[in-house]
Amino acid sequence: MGGRSIASGILYAELDDIIAGRMTEMGLHVLQTICDAFADAKLVDVNLSDNAIGQQGIGACKTVLSKPSLERLALCNNGLSEATMEQVADILTNDESGTGCVATNLTKIHFYNNMSGEGGCKQFARILEKSSKLTDIRFSSTRAGRDGSDIVASALDVALEEGRNANLEKLDLCDNNFGNKASQDALFRALGCTASLSYLDLRDCELEDDGVKKVCHALFESDSALEHLDLSGNAVERRGAKQIADYIRDSGGKLKVLCLDDNDLTSKGVVHIASAFHGSEDGHAIERLQLNYTMCGAIGARALIDAFGPDGKDLPNLTKICLDGNSFKEDIVGELEVAFDNKLVEMEENDSDGEADDDLSDEDSDEEEDDENEEEQNGEIDALTDAMNKSLVV
Numbered sequence: 001m002g003g004r005s006i007a008s009g010i011l012y013a014e015l016d017d018i019i020a021g022r023m024t025e026m027g028l029h030v031l032q033t034i035c036d037a038f039a040d041a042k043l044v045d046v047n048l049s050d051n052a053i054g055q056q057g058i059g060a061c062k063t064v065l066s067k068p069s070l071e072r073l074a075l076c077n078n079g080l081s082e083a084t085m086e087q088v089a090d091i092l093t094n095d096e097s098g099t100g101c102v103a104t105n106l107t108k109i110h111f112y113n114n115m116s117g118e119g120g121c122k123q124f125a126r127i128l129e130k131s132s133k134l135t136d137i138r139f140s141s142t143r144a145g146r147d148g149s150d151i152v153a154s155a156l157d158v159a160l161e162e163g164r165n166a167n168l169e170k171l172d173l174c175d176n177n178f179g180n181k182a183s184q185d186a187l188f189r190a191l192g193c194t195a196s197l198s199y200l201d202l203r204d205c206e207l208e209d210d211g212v213k214k215v216c217h218a219l220f221e222s223d224s225a226l227e228h229l230d231l232s233g234n235a236v237e238r239r240g241a242k243q244i245a246d247y248i249r250d251s252g253g254k255l256k257v258l259c260l261d262d263n264d265l266t267s268k269g270v271v272h273i274a275s276a277f278h279g280s281e282d283g284h285a286i287e288r289l290q291l292n293y294t295m296c297g298a299i300g301a302r303a304l305i306d307a308f309g310p311d312g313k314d315l316p317n318l319t320k321i322c323l324d325g326n327s328f329k330e331d332i333v334g335e336l337e338v339a340f341d342n343k344l345v346e347m348e349e350n351d352s353d354g355e356a357d358d359d360l361s362d363e364d365s366d367e368e369e370d371d372e373n374e375e376e377q378n379g380e381i382d383a384l385t386d387a388m389n390k391s392l393v394v
Contacts, residue, residue: 011043013038014047015051017050018031018034024056035062035063042069044070046073049078052079053078053079053080070105074110076110077113083119086123089124101130107135109131110138115142116142117142118144118151120142120143124152128165135169135170137156137170138170146180149178153178153190173201177205179208184210188218192221196224200219200229202231202234203230203232203234205234209235211234212236220247229258231263233263236264238269241270242269248277255284255285256286257286258286259288264295265291267297269300283314284314284317287317289304291326297356302332302335304323320343321340323336323347327352330352
């Protein structure tokens with residue numbers, strides 16, 4: 001019988017995890033049969049995550065990947081290689097008809113937990129080069145390495161500086177490596193152009209204190225109403241914590257989620273963070289605060305209790321505080337439990353020896369050197385800001 005297929009009216013296709021456990025040949029046949037069923041559909045949203053898709057698999061998915069109507073695409077945990085990413089980029093950037101490619105119309109693109117490496121970053125940059133409407137970008141845990149991460153940062157910088165993807169709201173670059181000055185500068189310029197950004201995940205990105213400072217300054221320059229910020233696992237120390245605190249303070253109490261797990265903040269860094277929550281007339285907006293494994297001790301714990309205020313009046317929106325993997329003696333644990341009650345997540349990995357604050361006095365001798373380094377970097381950031389502002393005016 002002729003006519004349109006049964007799937008012709010479908011807009012959203014959740015095609016994730018549909019070939020697990022099948023032999024390759026059968027899996028590819030199933031994947032192509034299901035994707036081809038959407039030949040007449042004007043799909044808007046396609047999720048192909050959690051399928052083991054090699055080069056043959058991308059060919060099997062071509063029917064849904066090449067839809068001109070496509071706006072949202074997720075390819076997460078697919079094991080995409082460099083060669084497979086090239087195929088994806090070829091499909092999404094193809095404009096043989098002259099009416100525009102798929103990438104131009106995308107508002108969301110998610111690549112997570114793949115193995116495409118540096119070469120995959122080059123292909124992702126090709127997609128970004130053609131994009132103009134993206135509001136949600138996820139490119140994380142793809143084995144990018146430092147050179148690949150440089151490519152991604154540069155591609156974002158160019159796209160945003162040219163005014164493309166100007167309404168970007170969510171950016172997840174977790175588990176990339178932005179340790180290079182060049183990539184940090186590119187990230188600074190890119191973030192400075194994200195006035196609509198509400199969600200930023202830079203977990204495990206090798207930023208360290210200098211990179212974190214640039215991120216915080218860029219976010220301030222963008223004047224975005226950021227609600228979610230994750231800077232966990234970036235080797236942030238006391239100096240970086242101060243920059244984060246300054247941003248929290250300058251952002252006007254809008255931040256709802258702050259994740260700083262797995263950093264070397266020490267209690268002094270936690271004191272900086274805690275102090276940033278003071279002074280908001282109606283209490284700060286923060287709902288979730290994560291400070292797991294931050295080398296925090298009694299001094300930091302009591303600073304957080306003080307920031308919370310009597311009966312939580314200074315942080316009225318707080319629903320969860322995470323402090324596991326730190327070092328609190330039994331009496332400090334008791335104080336935290338009384339203050340935060342069920343908002344405090346169970347601390348199964350707490351070190352009850354409470355020795356985290358023992359060496360804090362050794363840090364004092366470093367403060368003068370930190371101040372000198374900060375002055376030098378302030379000049380560098382001012383120069384970056386001036387250059388960014390000039391490019392925006394032009």
